[in-house]
Amino acid sequence: MSFADQLVCKECGALYPVAALHVCERCFGPLEVHYDRDAQRGEVTRESIARGPADMFRYSALLPVDDRAPVSLRAGMTPLVRADRLASELGLGELYIKDDTRNPTGSFKDRVVSVALTKARELGFKVAACASTGNLANSVAAHAAAAGMQAVVFVPHDLESVKLLTTAVFGASLVALDGNYDDANRLCAELANEREDWAFVNVNLRPYYSEGSKTLAFEVAEQLGWELPDHVVVPIASGSQMTKIHKGFGELVELGLVAGRETGAVRVSGAQPDGCSPVATAFRAGADVVQPVKPSTIAKSLAIGNPADGWYALEVARSTGGVIESVSDDEIVDGIHLLARTEGIFAETAGGVTIATLRKLARAGVVRSDERVVAYVTGNGLKTVEALAGHLRLPPTVAPSLEAVYEALAREGVE
Numbered sequence: 001m002s003f004a005d006q007l008v009c010k011e012c013g014a015l016y017p018v019a020a021l022h023v024c025e026r027c028f029g030p031l032e033v034h035y036d037r038d039a040q041r042g043e044v045t046r047e048s049i050a051r052g053p054a055d056m057f058r059y060s061a062l063l064p065v066d067d068r069a070p071v072s073l074r075a076g077m078t079p080l081v082r083a084d085r086l087a088s089e090l091g092l093g094e095l096y097i098k099d100d101t102r103n104p105t106g107s108f109k110d111r112v113v114s115v116a117l118t119k120a121r122e123l124g125f126k127v128a129a130c131a132s133t134g135n136l137a138n139s140v141a142a143h144a145a146a147a148g149m150q151a152v153v154f155v156p157h158d159l160e161s162v163k164l165l166t167t168a169v170f171g172a173s174l175v176a177l178d179g180n181y182d183d184a185n186r187l188c189a190e191l192a193n194e195r196e197d198w199a200f201v202n203v204n205l206r207p208y209y210s211e212g213s214k215t216l217a218f219e220v221a222e223q224l225g226w227e228l229p230d231h232v233v234v235p236i237a238s239g240s241q242m243t244k245i246h247k248g249f250g251e252l253v254e255l256g257l258v259a260g261r262e263t264g265a266v267r268v269s270g271a272q273p274d275g276c277s278p279v280a281t282a283f284r285a286g287a288d289v290v291q292p293v294k295p296s297t298i299a300k301s302l303a304i305g306n307p308a309d310g311w312y313a314l315e316v317a318r319s320t321g322g323v324i325e326s327v328s329d330d331e332i333v334d335g336i337h338l339l340a341r342t343e344g345i346f347a348e349t350a351g352g353v354t355i356a357t358l359r360k361l362a363r364a365g366v367v368r369s370d371e372r373v374v375a376y377v378t379g380n381g382l383k384t385v386e387a388l389a390g391h392l393r394l395p396p397t398v399a400p401s402l403e404a405v406y407e408a409l410a411r412e413g414v415e
Contacts, residue, residue, distance in 0.1 A: 003040045004064035007031040007207055010312070018064070020123055020199070022206045030308070031207045033064045041255055046226060049257075056111055056215040062251060063115055063215075064208050071117040071147045075110035076215055078102045080223040080374070085342040086355075090362040094372045096229070098220055099345055105142050105166070106380035107135035107301075107348075108241070112212035113143050113201060119208040120149075120199035127152060127198045129191070131184035133237070133301045134163030135379055140201060141172035152198070154184040159300060162383050180295055182306045202238075206308075213241045217248025220374055226258050230371035231267040233358045235350045235378060236279050236324065237302045239309030242270050245376070246316045269322035269366070270313055271357035273297040273349075277326035279310045283317060284324075290314065298329045298387045299349040301379060323366050327356040333391045335359065336381060346381035354378075 007016040011029030044061045052058030056076025079099045087095035103110040128144040129152040130136050137153040144151035151172035168174050177184050192203045201209045234242040249266045252258045272280045275297030282290045290310035295303035317324050335356030340346050358375050361367040398404040
């Protein structure tokens, strides 16, 4: 059963029923899910979680869904990799990579979509829709196919070709717009008012959709033996993932599932590309307003120029003692390569942003060697191979003879 009992406005505190709502009628603030915490305390234990499935729905009692047969491709419980070789290069101590490249469609979006479409089915929707920078499109198309739902996704026309193809293959109706993600999102907000029978996962179902990101916090704590990390580094697109990871850690403390820590004890830092860094810019300026920008970056999955949760991401970083920083496209590619050659994990450009930012913060002493650190790598590098073109040297062709092979190996410094 779900312990979600109502929706609450994050700004004025107004209460609403559990329905397909996302904006407060009084102040136009965003709505989020509220839970009956007392009832949860009586039911949710480490043992009850351990009895659950080996996927994200082991935390179903902490999510806003009732369905005992969720819309699921078995996302979650991805590896938490102890990254000693990377830590050594960065001068850090205890470092982990939360490797969400292993999810069914190759990104963390499988977590949020699984929750959103489970809720959509509970509420009677038949069509799943979204605006996307690519990963969400993949996930909505795949989950809708598994659930027997129609899918309609709206994307910028210049997405990586792999992301377009891996959406179309699931049978989704794919609409490529002559504009960026913010244009697609605005259009979906208009359509949500026109097509009340469509479940727009990141518009009218956003309060439920965003809750799926909490599982990134729950899993890390469980994989660390029900202990919290000291510092996490999270990529920022809309800012929702960062705020929900923070919320997830706080809920574990409230429920007594982790002991001896206060809600704000985990430092949360954010990572953006220079070419789309409105939240990092506001953080550096000490501003409370996130000014929209026009994205221009190879990290297209983070290319949201007007982030819906940007202000809340600022608040999380400042309240926890974290920071929000940005990195260049060249640093992003270097971050992808650094993670791949040290830990054997191939991240997409968003992961390159996380690792490059982690390196920048480590050099500045913001991420410290005495901290237990987790870096969230949220998408698979096979989705963004175009970003590496011209940055890595491809091998020359040699004759199929021992002499030619030894000469080639000598040029590579292999003895």
